[in-house]
Amino acid sequence: MNLTLKVWKQKNSATQGSFETYQVKNISSEMSFLEMFDVLNEQLIEEDKDPIAFDHDCREGICGMCSMYIDGRPHGPWSQNTTCQLHMRAYKDGDTIVVEPWRANAFPVLKDLIVDRQAFDRIIQAGGYISVNTGNAQDANNLPIEKAKADEAFASAACIGCGACVAACKNSSAMLFTSAKVTQLSLLPQGEPERKSRVLDMITQMDKEGFGACTNTGACEAVCPKGISISNIARLNKEYIRAGLIV
Amino acid sequence: MTWKQLFISSVGKKVVMGLTGISLVAFLLVHAGLNACIWANDDGQMFNKAAHFMGSTVITRTLEIGLFIGIILHIVQGYMLAATNKAKRSIGYNVQLGNRGSKWYSRSMALLGSLILIFLAIHLSDFFIPSRITHAGLETPKFYDGDTTAYHDMYRLMINRFQDNILAVIIYIVGCIALAYHLFHGFQSAFRSLGVHNKKYNQLLTSLGYGYTVVVILAFIMMPLSIFFGWIS
Ligand code: HEM
Ligand code: SF4
Ligand code: FES
Numbered sequence: 001m002n003l004t005l006k007v008w009k010q011k012n013s014a015t016q017g018s019f020e021t022y023q024v025k026n027i028s029s030e031m032s033f034l035e036m037f038d039v040l041n042e043q044l045i046e047e048d049k050d051p052i053a054f055d056h057d058c059r060e061g062i063c064g065m066c067s068m069y070i071d072g073r074p075h076g077p078w079s080q081n082t083t084c085q086l087h088m089r090a091y092k093d094g095d096t097i098v099v100e101p102w103r104a105n106a107f108p109v110l111k112d113l114i115v116d117r118q119a120f121d122r123i124i125q126a127g128g129y130i131s132v133n134t135g136n137a138q139d140a141n142n143l144p145i146e147k148a149k150a151d152e153a154f155a156s157a158a159c160i161g162c163g164a165c166v167a168a169c170k171n172s173s174a175m176l177f178t179s180a181k182v183t184q185l186s187l188l189p190q191g192e193p194e195r196k197s198r199v200l201d202m203i204t205q206m207d208k209e210g211f212g213a214c215t216n217t218g219a220c221e222a223v224c225p226k227g228i229s230i231s232n233i234a235r236l237n238k239e240y241i242r243a244g245l246i247v
Numbered sequence: 248m249t250w251k252q253l254f255i256s257s258v259g260k261k262v263v264m265g266l267t268g269i270s271l272v273a274f275l276l277v278h279a280g281l282n283a284c285i286w287a288n289d290d291g292q293m294f295n296k297a298a299h300f301m302g303s304t305v306i307t308r309t310l311e312i313g314l315f316i317g318i319i320l321h322i323v324q325g326y327m328l329a330a331t332n333k334a335k336r337s338i339g340y341n342v343q344l345g346n347r348g349s350k351w352y353s354r355s356m357a358l359l360g361s362l363i364l365i366f367l368a369i370h371l372s373d374f375f376i377p378s379r380i381t382h383a384g385l386e387t388p389k390f391y392d393g394d395t396t397a398y399h400d401m402y403r404l405m406i407n408r409f410q411d412n413i414l415a416v417i418i419y420i421v422g423c424i425a426l427a428y429h430l431f432h433g434f435q436s437a438f439r440s441l442g443v444h445n446k447k448y449n450q451l452l453t454s455l456g457y458g459y460t461v462v463v464i465l466a467f468i469m470m471p472l473s474i475f476f477g478w479i480s
Pocket of ligand 3: 059
């Protein structure tokens with residue numbers, strides 16, 4: 001199929017960008033969206049033009065690097081899917097596709113479609129961990145965990161830190177991401193010792209990074225490639241209230 | 248959470264919104280219930296006595312002060328949230344996600360709130376200000392059989408406001424519709440902000456929110472309509 005692409009081009013974070021229009025030809029419906037970009041970039045290199053910079057790593061939907069805002073939706077038209085797992089059979093000959101970077105002041109554009117998502121790392125560093133001595137892992141059966149809780153913690157742990165939630169949110173809020181980590185650790189005994197300081201510190205860091213507050217619109221949940229539920233956000237709110245007002 | 252964080256952190260601010268929002272929801276139910284006394288069709292006796300009661304006990308007057316503090320907090324905090332949230336994305340998208348991820352009214356809480364605020368100003372100057380401050384239109388007290396108390400004839404004030412005044416009726420209906428959409432989202436959202444995370448309860452609260460809103464808002468809309476069409480007089 002032949003397609004028209006309108007892609008955001010921006011030299012670096014200090015300059016202003018604009019949309020460039022490209023034509024790609026003979027795209028197979030079996031290619032992934034990123035492979036289509038590879039074809040385009042080969043073509044641009046041969047024409048001695050600047051290829052489009054985009055993030056990617058695993059290309060199997062688990063690393064969360066492939067941030068692209070495609071036709072108004074993070075990670076494109078398929079639900080619970082990453083850009084790397086989006087395939088060209090989603091499109092038909094003659095389509096025009098608009099590709100933009102994540103837009104949030106906390107995620108500055110570095111080049112073209114690549115944004116700096118280190119703000120997420122700093123939120124995790126603020127409390128998204130457990131402090132344990134290293135050494136031999138203890139026997140797993142020493143810490144019995146109710147099945148329902150283990151499942152719920154696992155569902156929250158599925159977050160890949162891609163940032164689609166921030167990109168979709170009208171407030172550029174990082175609450176879905178932050179709440180997934182808080183929920184996971186608050187459900188497990190290993191998370192118990194740092195339970196209060198974790199939620200307080202992570203929210204302080206989240207606010208400091210310049211993410212917005214949550215209006216509970218649900219846009220994050222709708223675009224999350226891992227189906228993280230906004231119930232995590234309500235649980236974070238409870239953890240936050242518990243951590244100070246209630247002893 | 249410290250008291251300071253309650254007002255400056257993103258999560259704390261939402262706790263304030265949720266608490267004040269739910270208080271307003273509770274007030275609205277009482278307000279609708281009392282106003283429904285106009286349908287007794289008894290020359291306003293039941294309604295005027297109920298209004299008199301609300302204005303004359305220490306408890307209700309104290310609650311009234313609480314209500315004013317609550318609504319001011321809600322308005323100030325609401326606009327602050329709306330402004331700071333908007334400032335977090337300086338460069339917008341070319342193509343919007345729009346309704347694919349969320350309901351339009353959940354993204355329009357500040358706009359709906361502004362419509363409510365305009366309506367509230369009109370509403371207070373119609374009834375609250377005459378009742379408590381200027382007494383305009385309430386010069387003649389109302390007496391009922393077997394009772395020496397002189398009542399403010401709020402009932403008459405209300406009838407006069409909507410009788411033959413289609414514009415006032417329309418303003419009230421628009422205000423009520425804005426409030427309905429504010430609550431379609433706000434009712435369940437407030438509980439989420441306060442930490443209700445169990446999906447079973449969230450579903451229940453969403454349904455309860457729709458039910459509450461439809462009943463209360465329809466009751467309010469029927470009041471000016473009943474007067475305008477002369478169903479009560
Ligand atoms: C008077 C003008 C009003 C303004 C300017 C206003 C503004 C707002 C805004 C901006 C929000 C969303 C905050 C956010 O999550 O970003 C909100 C939420 C809410 N409002 Fe209002 N509002 C007003 C009146 C009311 C009234 C009269 C009620 C109830 C009867 C009400 C009930 C709620 C509820 C329940 C929420 C949800 C709170 C939450 O998400 O935690 N509001 N309001
Ligand atoms: S919550 Fe979902 S959308 Fe947000 S960072 Fe995690 S995986 Fe991505
Ligand atoms: S490249 Fe790793 S999730 Fe898409």
